[in-house]
Amino acid sequence: MTGSREKVADAAPDAGSLQLDRFIPYRLSVLTNTVSMVIAGAYEREFGLSIPQWRVMAVLARYPDLSAVEVAERTAMDKVAVSRAIQGLLDDKRVLRAFDKGDRRRSILRLSAAGQAVYTRVAPMALRYEAELLSALNPSDQRTLDRLLARLMEQAKSMQAR
Amino acid sequence: MTGSREKVADAAPDAGSLQLDRFIPYRLSVLTNTVSMVIAGAYEREFGLSIPQWRVMAVLARYPDLSAVEVAERTAMDKVAVSRAIQGLLDDKRVLRAFDKGDRRRSILRLSAAGQAVYTRVAPMALRYEAELLSALNPSDQRTLDRLLARLMEQAKSMQAR
DNA sequence: CGGATATAGTTTCAATTGTAACCATTAGTT
DNA sequence: AACTAATGGTTACAATTGAAACTATATCCG
Numbered sequence: 001m002t003g004s005r006e007k008v009a010d011a012a013p014d015a016g017s018l019q020l021d022r023f024i025p026y027r028l029s030v031l032t033n034t035v036s037m038v039i040a041g042a043y044e045r046e047f048g049l050s051i052p053q054w055r056v057m058a059v060l061a062r063y064p065d066l067s068a069v070e071v072a073e074r075t076a077m078d079k080v081a082v083s084r085a086i087q088g089l090l091d092d093k094r095v096l097r098a099f100d101k102g103d104r105r106r107s108i109l110r111l112s113a114a115g116q117a118v119y120t121r122v123a124p125m126a127l128r129y130e131a132e133l134l135s136a137l138n139p140s141d142q143r144t145l146d147r148l149l150a151r152l153m154e155q156a157k158s159m160q161a162r
Numbered sequence: 163m164t165g166s167r168e169k170v171a172d173a174a175p176d177a178g179s180l181q182l183d184r185f186i187p188y189r190l191s192v193l194t195n196t197v198s199m200v201i202a203g204a205y206e207r208e209f210g211l212s213i214p215q216w217r218v219m220a221v222l223a224r225y226p227d228l229s230a231v232e233v234a235e236r237t238a239m240d241k242v243a244v245s246r247a248i249q250g251l252l253d254d255k256r257v258l259r260a261f262d263k264g265d266r267r268r269s270i271l272r273l274s275a276a277g278q279a280v281y282t283r284v285a286p287m288a289l290r291y292e293a294e295l296l297s298a299l300n301p302s303d304q305r306t307l308d309r310l311l312a313r314l315m316e317q318a319k320s321m322q323a324r
Numbered sequence: 325c326g327g328a329t330a331t332a333g334t335t336t337c338a339a340t341t342g343t344a345a346c347c348a349t350t351a352g353t354t
Numbered sequence: 355a356a357c358t359a360a361t362g363g364t365t366a367c368a369a370t371t372g373a374a375a376c377t378a379t380a381t382c383c384g
Contacts, residue, residue, distance in 0.1 A: 018220060018223075018224075018285045018288060018289055019224065020217060020220045020221055020224075020236065020237065021236070023220075023288065023292060024292050024295065024296065024307070024308075024311070025194075025197050025198065025201055025288075025291070025292060025295070026217070026238075027311050027315065028190070028193065028194045028197060028311070029194050029197075029198060030238045030315065031190065031194075031311060031314055031315050031318055032187075032190045032191050032193075032194040033238075034315070034318040034319060034322055035187050035190060035191075035318050035321075036187065036191060037322065038318065038321050038322050039187055050340095055182060055188070058180060058182045058185075059182055061180075062180075062181065062182075067362075067363095068362070068363065069361085069362065069363085074182065074183070075182065076188075076192045076195075078342080078343095079362075079363065079364090080341085080342075080343085080363090080364080080365095081341075081342090082363090083362095083363060083364060083365095084340095084341090084364095086363095087364090103349075103350070103361090103362085104348085104349065104350090105348065105349050105350070105361070105362040105363070106349095106361090106362065106363090107362080107363075123180045126180060126185065126187075127180055129187070129321075130185060130186050130187060132317070132321060133186065133187070133314060133317055133318060133321065134186065135317070136313045136314060136316060136317035137310060137313060137314070141306075141310060141313075144303075144306055144310070145186070145310050145314075146186075148299060148303060148306070148307050148310070149186070149189050149190070149193060151298045151299060151303075152193055152295060152298060152299070152307075153189065153192065153193050153196070154298060155294070155295055155297070155298035156193055156196040156197050156200065156295060157196060159197075159200050159291075159294060159295065160196055160199065160200050212370095229332075229333095230332070230333060231331085231332065231333080240372080240373095241332080241333065241334090242333090242334080242335095242371085242372070242373085243371080243372090244333090245332095245333060245334060245335090246334095246370095246371090248333095249334090265331095265332085265379075265380070266332095266378085266379060266380085267331070267332040267333070267378065267379050267380070268331090268332065268333090268379095269332080269333075325384105326383100326384090327382100327383095327384090328381105328382085328383085328384100329380100329381080329382075329383100330379105330380080330381070330382090331378100331379085331380075331381090332377100332378085332379080332380095333376105333377085333378085333379105334375105334376080334377080334378100335374105335375085335376070335377095336373100336374085336375075336376090337372100337373090337374085337375095338371100338372085338373085338374100339370105339371085339372080339373100340369105340370080340371070340372090341368100341369085341370070341371085342367100342368085342369075342370090343366105343367090343368080343369095344365105344366090344367085344368100345364105345365085345366080345367095346363100346364080346365070346366090347362105347363090347364080347365095348361100348362085348363085348364100349360105349361080349362080349363105350359105350360080350361075350362095351358100351359080351360070351361090352357100352358080352359075352360090353356100353357080353358075353359095354355100354356090354357085354358100
């Protein structure tokens with residue numbers, strides 16, 4: 001019925017045959033946005049935390065006394081984003097800041113008691129969301145995902161380097 | 163050596179043990195951002211196209227004569243983003259807009275000849291980037307990725323629904 | 325018909341984000 | 355010491371994005 005003659009019809013011939021909903025970068029983007037919105041909504045609702053703030057708290061919980069640039073490295077955020085997240089956390093008294101004796105530019109950051117308290121509640125929630133997402137995959141596929149993400153990240157970084 | 167007593171040490175005990183760089187939503191986000199930046203930079207540099215504009219063109223190439231909301235559905239963008247992308251494409255004369263006879267609210271969008279010409283150059287470039295990214299995986303892993311993304315997207319949508 | 329409701333799309337305004345410029349301090353060089 | 359360059363961090367400004375309000379048209383229902 002459909003294709004006996006040429007010149008389009010309904011499904012266009014298409015340069016190199018690209019279909020958006022099969023295009024991996026697009027699918028990654030949609031997936032990430034959906035996941036982020038779900039989780040960010042919960043952080044915000046329950047704790048008044050933005051995603052950047054959450055990331056900063058997560059690294060400070062595990063590695064206290066980092067400087068802002070060290071936080072930036074470990075969160076894949078730029079230093080401006082880190083500065084802003086920290087400012088908010090300082091305002092909310094969830095982070096304490098000191099400055100290095102030997103190098104007075106360098107800040108030394110850690111969670112306050114209040115920050116710790118918040119963190120011990122956010123972290124399990126984050127892990128539950130992750131677990132719920134991954135529950136769509138069996139354990140073997142979960143390990144595979146882990147591996148594929150690592151490889152893709154490597155490759156993406158090398159593409160970025162050029 | 164390390165763990166015979168409790169109460170911290172250097173690597174914090176951590177609520178439920180969360181490590182940011184092992185946290186899937188974070189890794190997805192970093193991967194997506196990296197990939198998007200690489201590709202968006204190329205679209206912008208070579209064609210003056212934003213990612214939203216590129217998405218709109220991709221669906222119109224394949225499905226001409228959609229309305230703006232139909233474009234929105236097929237690009238996972240909201241109607242404001244679509245409206246703005248289309249405005250830019252109209253300004254650049256890469257998209258033509260007519261209005262439905264029977265329902266004059268409804269627009270009917272398609273690529274102009276110039277838009278088609280651009281598209282036939284962008285699409286192969288997009289596919290090359292995708293191929294380069296995926297070249298980090300063997301064919302079997304590529305199929306697996308496809309499957310896992312589909313499952314995760316399903317699950318993310320169902321989480322969002324609540 | 326006339327009034328409420330819904331839909332397509334745009335505009336407006338606020339919040340978020342990115343880039344560049346900017347202090348302050350430290351390190352290197354002569 | 356004095357000058358330059360580099361580093362840590364913040365600020366300022368522009369661009370992007372999101373949410374809500376708005377216009378126009380169409381539909382529903384009495």
